[in-house]
Amino acid sequence: MGVTLSTFAYLAASVLFILALRGLSHPETSRQGNTYGMIGMGVAIVATIFKGGIDFGGFMLIVAGLAIGGTIGTVVAQRIQMTALPQLVAAFHSLVGMAAVFVAAAAFYSPESFGIGIRGNIKTASLLEMSLGLAIGAITFSGSVIAFLKLDGRMSGAPITFEGQHKLNLGLGILLAVLILLFTLTGWGILFWLIAILSFALGFLLIVPIGGADMPVVVSMLNSYSGWAAAGIGFTIGNLLLIITGALVGASGAILSYIMCKGMNRSIINVLLGGFGSEGGTAAAGGDTDRPPVKAGSAEDAAYMMKNAQKIIVVPGYGMAVAQAQQVLREMADLLKKEGVEIKYAIHPVAGRMPGHMNVLLAEANVPYDEVFELEEINPEFADADVAFVIGANDVTNPAAKTDKSSAIYGMPILDVERAKTVFFIKRGMASGYAGVENELFFRPNTMMLFGDAKKVTQEIVQALQR
Amino acid sequence: MNPTELATQAQGIADRAAAFAETARRMAEAAAPAAEAVSPFLYLLTIFLLACFVGYHVVWNVTPALHSPLMGVTNAISSVIVVGAILAAGMAESTAARVFGFLGVTLAAVNIFGGFMVTRRMLAMFKKKGS
Numbered sequence: 104m105g106v107t108l109s110t111f112a113y114l115a116a117s118v119l120f121i122l123a124l125r126g127l128s129h130p131e132t133s134r135q136g137n138t139y140g141m142i143g144m145g146v147a148i149v150a151t152i153f154k155g156g157i158d159f160g161g162f163m164l165i166v167a168g169l170a171i172g173g174t175i176g177t178v179v180a181q182r183i184q185m186t187a188l189p190q191l192v193a194a195f196h197s198l199v200g201m202a203a204v205f206v207a208a209a210a211f212y213s214p215e216s217f218g219i220g221i222r223g224n225i226k227t228a229s230l231l232e233m234s235l236g237l238a239i240g241a242i243t244f245s246g247s248v249i250a251f252l253k254l255d256g257r258m259s260g261a262p263i264t265f266e267g268q269h270k271l272n273l274g275l276g277i278l279l280a281v282l283i284l285l286f287t288l289t290g291w292g293i294l295f296w297l298i299a300i301l302s303f304a305l306g307f308l309l310i311v312p313i314g315g316a317d318m319p320v321v322v323s324m325l326n327s328y329s330g331w332a333a334a335g336i337g338f339t340i341g342n343l344l345l346i347i348t349g350a351l352v353g354a355s356g357a358i359l360s361y362i363m364c365k366g367m368n369r370s371i372i373n374v375l376l377g378g379f380g381s382e383g384g385t386a387a388a389g390g391d392t393d394r395p396p397v398k399a400g401s402a403e404d405a406a407y408m409m410k411n412a413q414k415i416i417v418v419p420g421y422g423m424a425v426a427q428a429q430q431v432l433r434e435m436a437d438l439l440k441k442e443g444v445e446i447k448y449a450i451h452p453v454a455g456r457m458p459g460h461m462n463v464l465l466a467e468a469n470v471p472y473d474e475v476f477e478l479e480e481i482n483p484e485f486a487d488a489d490v491a492f493v494i495g496a497n498d499v500t501n502p503a504a505k506t507d508k509s510s511a512i513y514g515m516p517i518l519d520v521e522r523a524k525t526v527f528f529i530k531r532g533m534a535s536g537y538a539g540v541e542n543e544l545f546f547r548p549n550t551m552m553l554f555g556d557a558k559k560v561t562q563e564i565v566q567a568l569q570r
Numbered sequence: 571m572n573p574t575e576l577a578t579q580a581q582g583i584a585d586r587a588a589a590f591a592e593t594a595r596r597m598a599e600a601a602a603p604a605a606e607a608v609s610p611f612l613y614l615l616t617i618f619l620l621a622c623f624v625g626y627h628v629v630w631n632v633t634p635a636l637h638s639p640l641m642g643v644t645n646a647i648s649s650v651i652v653v654g655a656i657l658a659a660g661m662a663e664s665t666a667a668r669v670f671g672f673l674g675v676t677l678a679a680v681n682i683f684g685g686f687m688v689t690r691r692m693l694a695m696f697k698k699k700g701s
Contacts, residue, residue: 124629130633206655339654341610351629458638463639
């Protein structure tokens with residue numbers, strides 16, 4: 104296969120990748136889109152292998168790598184639980200980052216293979232592109248490893264901050280820029296590895312101060328980085344497919360980061376500087392005696408009221424996933440639907456630990472996607488809902504975000520659950536949410552708290568409905 | 571029209587043609603270095619920026635419900651970096667480069683297969699009411 108033909112194959116693969124993303128505009132077309140993506144990847148790999156210049160030993164090496172990696176990837180993808188999706192994606196991002204580091208190293212030690220000069224005498228422009236691809240790849244790798252450890256609970260989700268952290272990061276960033284400049288001018292091997300080590304350290308330091316529940320932004324951002332790393336390598340080896348795909352992925356991750364930040368009403372800088380909130384939260388201060396007492400109800404009360412409702416909006420949050428309550432929640436919805444109740448689900452943009460996570464978890468529990476709505480679509484409907492059923496969500500329902508300027512979450516878009524005639528709020532105790540803010544909703548006259556584990560309470564409601 | 575007049579006219583046309591040719595030559599000379607100056611980098615940068623725009627518009631069209639599968643797919647396709655790793659593993663002179671290439675192919679393959687598979691699993695769960 105000649106160079107012209109392989110270039111054409113790369114063009115075809117680029118188009119197929121764009122179609123893969125395009126398919127995701129609707130669940131109906133998405134499966135087809137994923138198939139396009141797979142075909143595109145197949146075309147790209149085959150075209151590269153048969154472009155010419157690859158010897159037999161090399162061919163065997165490639166096949167071995169594809170077989171080993173492919174087996175691991177397939178097994179992992181089939182076994183992973185959907186609740187563990189965010190950490191899986193973080194782990195995958197780290198692999199893209201590391202692969203970029205390896206390809207940069209290969210290009211450095213064998214520039215002839217990519218037509219960018221000979222060893223020890225690589226074109227200046229290529230050295231710059233190479234070091235950028237290397238640095239972004241290395242930062243993606245170590246940053247994603249930290250994100251993985253935090254999401255997987257192997258490392259505390261609490262932000263790790265210390266004196267002079269931002270100054271240290273800034274200093275290292277400047278040092279990195281200087282090293283890249285020196286490497287571009289000299290092409291010395293030692294500088295190549297210094298850039299790698301410094302970038303690994305920087306990726307680690309950048310993600311460490313970011314709290315567990317800010318991870319949706321981090322995962323999206325690393326998604327973006329992995330794209331820019333691929334594009335950087337594409338510039339280095341002059342490959343159009345890498346550049347186009349890298350740009351698509353980079354843009355996608357950037358947009359997701361933006362959507363996540365908007366969902367929390369925080370700037371990306373604010374998230375990256377870190378140190379915001381910690382897992383768990385603390386019990387609300389007891390000194391506030393002006394508050395009316397909260398009303399607590401039983402599962403029987405909730406079952407009775409919901410059975411007689413016309414329209415119920417369910418507001419699931421990450422707590423539902425932690426309690427693994429999505430299956431029993433859907434059972435509850437099925438029983439209520441049999442009673443003639445209309446059920447809808449309301450999803451906040453930052454529900455879950457990665458963009459769209461809650462939608463996948465509900466889909467896994469066989470909730471039809473046309474019963475699930477986004478914040479803007481569903482908010483006007485709370486006013487004519489008889490019941491809002493909040494399960495595992497907290498901060499995203501706090502009316503204080505709309506009225507209390509002193510609140511840490513002021514300005515954050517929230518679900519207008521308080522407009523429903525009755526609000527059922529499942530909660531383990533009176534502890535505040537992730538943002539450390541007390542939820543005003545608990546003290547509203549139309550709110551009834553259902554204390555207990557999300558799964559257990561929902562099961563009790565199901566039993567009461569069956570009676 | 572006598573032959574002399576005809577000859578003069580022909581001479582005039584020929585002169586003008588020569589002048590045109592000279593102008594054209596000068597213009598070509600002026601244009602040629604400009605054409606050479608479009609470096610491969612600028613050409614790649616053009617494509618990169620256009621691809622960013624395509625990505626921007628396509629991704630805003632993705633329904634928020636499918637943002638997780640979007641991450642799965644972008645994860646898989648960003649592993650197209652495997653192309654660079656294949657070239658290194660398959661044809662590099664240096665052993666070090668071959669080893670790096672092989673490691674790159676393996677890591678990217680985990681991602682390609684894992685990314686597309688997990689996305690397929692996710693998408694298979696999204697069902698319409700009553701189906």
